[in-house]
Amino acid sequence: GAGVSQTPSNKVTEKGKYVELRCDPISGHTALYWYRQSLGQGPEFLIYFQGTGAADDSGLPNDRFFAVRPEGSVSTLKIQRTERGDSAVYLCASSVSREDGYTFGSGTRLTVV
């Protein structure tokens, strides 16, 4: 597609529920990144995919968070047993090379009530 697409745009879920956030990167971009942005803060790195494999998952806060990219394009961020502290905007980005910077989607605002 022309840009990075993230769905849903907004998600409200109850504490303890499971959620999936989807990212559709720009066609041909082999690198895909997930970031989390809390209110009034800069984005914080979660995980980076190069192709199908997670090249760096050092930013995932705990084992409730998991992400996949099975065919090297679309990625899904999965959060189990959601907590109120998981409420944030989850941003996805893709890139061809680090020199060009990343192209970001509009994010998914997750609210855990």
Added chain:
Amino acid sequence: AQTVTQSQPEMSVQEAETVTLSCTYDTSENNYYLFWYKQPPSRQMILVIRQEAYKQQNATENRFSVNFQKAAKSFSLKISDSQLGDTAMYFCALIWGAQKLVFGQGTRLTINP
């Protein structure tokens, strides 16, 4: 660890004025890239300008320019002839060999009519 610091949480100027946003960073790498991103209320991070650390010449993109001081590890953004559409959060970011952007805390810029 690589860090990026933006010391101005908020700034406000009148339309058509020039404004400078500050950013300092810390890295032990020699080969890195610096970026300024704009985030309007739509949430999408938009790349404004980028600078390669090995280039001494400051980057310029239309009304946007940077003052890159490598020895001081400073990377400020100057917006000339500011417009109402420049109102947004601005984030400074750094990337090096690990290929993940590290962001500052952001500066909220308001352009007043």
